[in-house]
Amino acid sequence: MTFFAHESSYIDENVTIGDGTKVWHFSHIQKGAQIGEKCSLGQNVNISNNVKIGNGVKIQNNVAVYEGVVLEDYVFCGPSMVFTNDLTPRSKYPKGIQGYxxxxxxYGASIGANATIVCGNTIGRWAMIASGAVVTKEVPDFALMAGVPARQIGWVCECGDVLKNELQCNECGREYALINGELTEKSKS
Structure with a gap:
């Protein structure tokens, strides 16, 4: 098995792309990028130098993944969402990679369309960032974040369903417990 790259996409030298990955129209994969297996990169996606992307990642149209960003397995990046990598950019005074x-x-986190992720933060496992949200701080595992700036408005199941007060998923039946402010899945007996 190999990867697919549309003829309009551009892939620099020294790039690793895993089996079954698809790179669609007008995308650019830059030098040193590592992309896992079975990923989907939509139209007009830019993967900057030395970016690391895990397996099963879906990046929708018009997303730029800048140097300094790491996407673990099964991350979803919605259309036109934005990553940053410099908190105080100046065109006249570029910092380069050491300033990013x-x-x-x-693993498994989802970022909605037109959301912005301010650099220097971690988005936890299975977290869900609402469309248009602006993340300016760390995001816990399973957290549902919305607004500008984003704030936690609830919890989500691994399957993506919003959890109600009893912390049991109505969709798949998983049960969770809130322990010391962290959501964890209850073990199955």
């Missing part, structure tokens, strides 16, 4: 703040998006 790191951003980590953990």
């Amino acid at each position: 703040k790191k951003t980590l998006v953990k």
